[in-house]
Each structure stands twice: as C-alpha cells, then as structure tokens.
C-alpha cells in the first residue's frame with residue numbers, strides 16, 4: 001500500500017504473544033479440553049495478562065504446564081491483521097523487530113517461536129527476532145506490547161504502545177489494535 005505520509009522511519013518492536021500470536025486463545029482452549037473442572041474460571045482468565053493468574057492458586061502450575069508442552073507455541077494462531085501490519089510497516093520503511101520474551105522453562109518455547117516466525121513471516125523476519133526477558137534493555141522508537149506494565153533493569157528508550165486487550169484497559173498509554181494502528185500512530 002502506498003503511503004502518503006512523511007513519518008520518518010522508526011524502529012518498531014512488536015511483541016509476539018497477545019499481539020501477533022494468539023497465546024491466550026490456545027492456552028484457554030487447552031485448559032477447557034484437558035482440565036475441564038477449571039472451565040468456570042476461563043472467563044476470568046481472559047482478564048489477566050498471564051492467563052494462569054486467575055485460576056485458583058493450587059491449579060496454576062497445571063495450567064501453565066499446558067503452555068510448556070511441545071507444539072504449543074508453534075501452533076498458535078496468528079492474531080487477525082497482525083502479520084499484514086508487520087509487513088506493511090516494513091514496506092513503509094520502518095525497521096520492525098519481533099521482540100519476544102521466552103518462558104523460563106524454554107525447551108520448546110524458544111525454537112518454536114523461531115519456527116512460528118519462519119512459517120508465518122519467513123526467514124527475513126527470523127533474523128529480526130529479539131528474544132529477551134528484559135525488554136527495557138532493547139532499543140527502539142516504539143514497543144507494541146499487550147503487557148500492562150513493562151519493567152526491567154533499564155530505562156526504556158521506546159514508547160510503550162499498548163496493544164488493546166481486555167486485561168490492559170486500565171493503562172493510560174496510547175493503545176492500538178490492528179484495525180486502527182495507522183491512525184493512532186500517525187503512519
């Protein structure tokens with residue numbers, strides 16, 4: 001798509017889970033299928049950035065374990081509009097990086113995140129992955145992320161653009177989804 005704006009090229013960090021890959025949908029479907037006694041808590045879980053957080057404490061390990069199984073990350077569905085937006089931002093001259101935090105128990109998560117990017121965006125984007133558990137130490141102009149508060153050892157140089165989700169409505173930063181990001185960001 002030809003852009004008529006004059007925005008100067010930016011480095012845009014794009015989070016994966018909850019922004020371009022639908023972690024919580026897959027996770028909560030697994031809970032429903034494998035831990036059916038926890039179905040009554042699923043609606044509440046949609047209101048937490050960490051989906052396991054709104055399950056009773058004694059069940060949280062079992063809930064989180066479902067996301068550590070082989071194939072979980074590789075099979076996440078893309079969030080509608082996300083892959084197109086990433087490509088469109090690159091086509092418009094921005095330097096887009098996929099900025100994602102691995103699970104602490106990383107055995108499957110790390111390679112599968114790379115495989116997911118290769119499958120859905122291609123090798124060019126595999127080389128654009130920044131995998132870190134501390135995003136405050138990465139550089140960029142914008143970080144598009146669904147996490148409500150992003151903290152770490154550094155003072156962020158980027159502006160946190162909140163990717164609109166039910167669990168982050170309380171944070172005051174600029175927020176986008178993949179239908180309105182051009183208008184909100186002035187791109």
Ligand SMILES: [Mg+2]
Nearest residue numbers: 015017018146
């Ligand atoms: Mg996320």
